[in-house]
Amino acid sequence: MIRSLRRMVEPGRRVATCLLVAAVLMLWFGCDAERRKSDAELGLNPQQAAGRRVYDRHCDQCHEPYSTSGRRGPGLKGVFKKQYLSVSGLPANDERVSEIVRLGRSKMPAFNQTLDQQQIQDLLVYMHTL
Ligand code: HEC
Numbered sequence: 001m002i003r004s005l006r007r008m009v010e011p012g013r014r015v016a017t018c019l020l021v022a023a024v025l026m027l028w029f030g031c032d033a034e035r036r037k038s039d040a041e042l043g044l045n046p047q048q049a050a051g052r053r054v055y056d057r058h059c060d061q062c063h064e065p066y067s068t069s070g071r072r073g074p075g076l077k078g079v080f081k082k083q084y085l086s087v088s089g090l091p092a093n094d095e096r097v098s099e100i101v102r103l104g105r106s107k108m109p110a111f112n113q114t115l116d117q118q119q120i121q122d123l124l125v126y127m128h129t130l
Pocket of ligand 1: 055058060101
């Protein structure tokens with residue numbers, strides 16, 4: 001009697017355990033999506049990774065790199081994938097973007113005193129991966 005009862009309860013419990021494990025895994029991977037990806041996970045080469053460090057230090061506070069949603073400035077996801085920059089409407093190319101970085105624009109500060117030519121070059125190479 002008890003044994004047959006147990007036989008009925010056991011599978012239910014196993015299903016419950018499975019559901020619990022699935023829920024925990026989904027939560028885990030859900031959080032994983034928010035986690036900062038490493039350079040290797042993004043497939044960045046050394047120059048792109050160097051540019052990412054410049055970006056994190058000087059640009060990230062105002063520009064979201066992997067989203068188009070704005071902080072103080074517009075998100076820069078896919079910045080070079082479109083023909084024109086979203087806010088200024090300037091052509092999205094290396095010349096215009098490095099000019100914006102060097103000279104600044106309205107509320108964006110200029111970086112010509114902070115970043116050298118090599119750092120700006122690395123930065124642009126990284127921004128092409130966004
Ligand atoms: C203090 C905040 C701030 C920082 C730091 C900053 N920006 Fe900006 N950025 C802005 C704002 C605000 C704008 C919009 C300017 C405008 O109104 O045209 C902008 C505009 C831009 C644009 C043109 C976007 C468009 O759609 O026209 C680019 C590209 C850009 N920033 C790149 C960078 C890069 C690269 C860095 C790091 C070297 C950086 N910014 C650092 C605030 C910032």
